[in-house]
Amino acid sequence: MADDDPDATDQPAAEEVTEIEADAAAGAGDEPAEDGGDAAAPTDAPPPCEGEEPVPPPVDEDDKPVEDSEVLTSEMVGQHIxxxxxxGNGLSxxxxxxxxxxxxxxxIDVLENYLHLRYIDLAENAISDISALSSLEYLLSIDFHANKIKKIPASMDKRKYLQQANFAKNMIESIDVTDWPMIAWLNLNxxxxxxxxxxxxxxxxxxxxRGNKITTTRGINxxxxxxxxxxGNQIKALDLDDKPNLQILHVRDNQIVSLDGLNESLNHSTINNLVETLDDIWRLGT
Incomplete structure (x- = not known):
């Protein structure tokens, strides 16, 4: 079997996720609000008249303050929904x-009111808490990569229609959900x-x-x-006997000292992805 690119995520497009009819009351998105741009301060302003406030000098790009954090509002939702x-009931x-x-x-607490949302992509923000999604029963796909999430809370359990989730590049230390019965694609890099x-x-x-501090492959049911x-973890041994369909396995940059625990159906080309050099292969075989 050909060796797949270990850096390819193979994330399916959101449109490929199976549609699930949602039978719940939806929160309506507000109409988009118009953004008004601030006029730039002149670079060579004349001296102020008596009693007039002086015009501040232009701010250098490097001296601009860091953008303030934002609370997601219904107006913002209306602009991007x-x-x-x-x-689900066919009436609306x-x-x-x-x-x-x-x-x-x-x-993102405002999302509690948008019960019909099925696809959410809030990547590259500064979100640390996703518990607001607990009321969104009909989620199919969520993308929160490059945020500041520290855990996947238990309140997100039993997402019975969720099929793909991307939580790469966060700060997740624990996964408190036990049952996502339809999930097919999950990224925790x-x-x-x-x-x-x-x-x-x-x-x-x-x-x-990839790129966590994982020490064991046990627990992946x-x-x-x-x-x-x-x-890129800290795995020393493999426990994958109960994965009869496993076709591709990449565990480079770990601390593996034994090939015991591999499913016998894995072919040689796949096993070569476990190690970096021929010396490693020889050492593991002795």
Missing amino acids: SLLART HAYTRLEIHSKNLTN ENKLSEVRLPEFGELIHLEA ARKLERLYLG
Whole structure:
């Protein structure tokens, strides 16, 4: 079998996720608000008249203050919400997609009111708490990569329609959910995890958790898993006998001292991804 690129995430497009009809009351997005730009201060302003405030000098780009954090508001949601779809009862329609990048968002509590959202992409912000999503029962796809999330809270458990989730480049130390029965694609790269415990992830096919502090492969209860990327961790031994469908395994830059625990169905080209040099292969075989 050909060796896949270990850096490829293979994230499916949101449109490929199976539609699930949502039968709940939706929060309506407000109309977009118009942004008014501030006029730039003149660079060579004349001296102020008597009693008039002086014009401040222009601010150098390097001296500008860091952008203030933002609370997500209904007005902002209204500007970025899209994909009108029929609700579950067939009596009305609601917007189901929200995408906002690089706005330094920190608080997303307003999303509790948007019950029909199915696709949420809030990548590259400053969000640390995603508990506001607990009321969104019909989520299909979420992307929170490059935020400041510290844990996936238990209130996010039992997302029975969620099929793909991207939490790469956060600060996650714990995963407190036990059952995402439909999740097929999960990215946990570059967090602070010491273990990955996924008790009831029976449909998971693709899992990435590179660049963490993981010491064991135990706890990943995903018998259908086909692609597993765990490079750049602290794993010493492999426990993958219960992964009969595993086809691709990348665990470079770990501390592996034994090949015991590998499923016998893994072919030689896949095993070569475990180590860096021929000397390593010889050492593991002795």
